[in-house]
Amino acid sequence: MLIRMVVRRSHRLLMTGVIMLCSACFSVKISTTGASIPSGARTVSVQYFENRAAYVEAALAQQMTDALKDYIQGNSSLIMVSGSGDLDFEGTILAYDTKPTAVVSGDLASKNRFTITVRIRYTCSVDPDQSFEQSFSRYQDYDSSQDFENVKAALTEDIQKLLIEDIYNKAFVNW
Numbered sequence: 673m674l675i676r677m678v679v680r681r682s683h684r685l686l687m688t689g690v691i692m693l694c695s696a697c698f699s700v701k702i703s704t705t706g707a708s709i710p711s712g713a714r715t716v717s718v719q720y721f722e723n724r725a726a727y728v729e730a731a732l733a734q735q736m737t738d739a740l741k742d743y744i745q746g747n748s749s750l751i752m753v754s755g756s757g758d759l760d761f762e763g764t765i766l767a768y769d770t771k772p773t774a775v776v777s778g779d780l781a782s783k784n785r786f787t788i789t790v791r792i793r794y795t796c797s798v799d800p801d802q803s804f805e806q807s808f809s810r811y812q813d814y815d816s817s818q819d820f821e822n823v824k825a826a827l828t829e830d831i832q833k834l835l836i837e838d839i840y841n842k843a844f845v846n847w
Contacts, residue, residue, distance in 0.1 A: 709748055709844055712798040715757035716750040725768040732765060736790065736832060743836045748844065762793040766807065770820055773813060786824070787811040788831045794843050806842065810834040
């Protein structure tokens with residue numbers, strides 16, 4: 673009986689030692705958002721998007737700026753500042769256009785493609801190697817029987833969400 677108790681205790685001590693040794697050898701980084709924000713970065717800034725598209729949708733620049741700010745604040749613990757933060761985003765809207773994609777007969781199209789393209793300059797002052805300048809483009813196809821003015825608000829919102837996710841992922845998820 674005494675021998676069994678000693679064996680059990682030594683077995684428990686051995687298992688505890690193995691667990692402690694393993695936990696000391698490996699580190700696990702836990703993130704609830706999947707974001708990999710550079711260590712040392714506490715603040716972020718988003719400059720007002722410039723609209724240089726051939727067709728200028730008046731509210732789009734403000735919508736893109738606000739959407740990026742909201743997404744970053746909702747998905748990170750960074751503090752939004754005006755001016756320049758540890759991480760800084762500058763955006764330019766390059767394209768906001770619609771073109772036919774599926775021509776059925778003569779000059780008639782059955783589908784149109786609505787595209788928004790933005791160029792982002794991301795500056796990471798705490799780790800300059802992570803800085804980038806890149807264009808992001810997304811589109812949605814819609815039936816040509818629909819009037820663009822009637823569908824553009826919904827299409828713009830859908831495309832904008834995808835673009836904001838792409839920008840965030842490039843900056844913080846390192847894809």
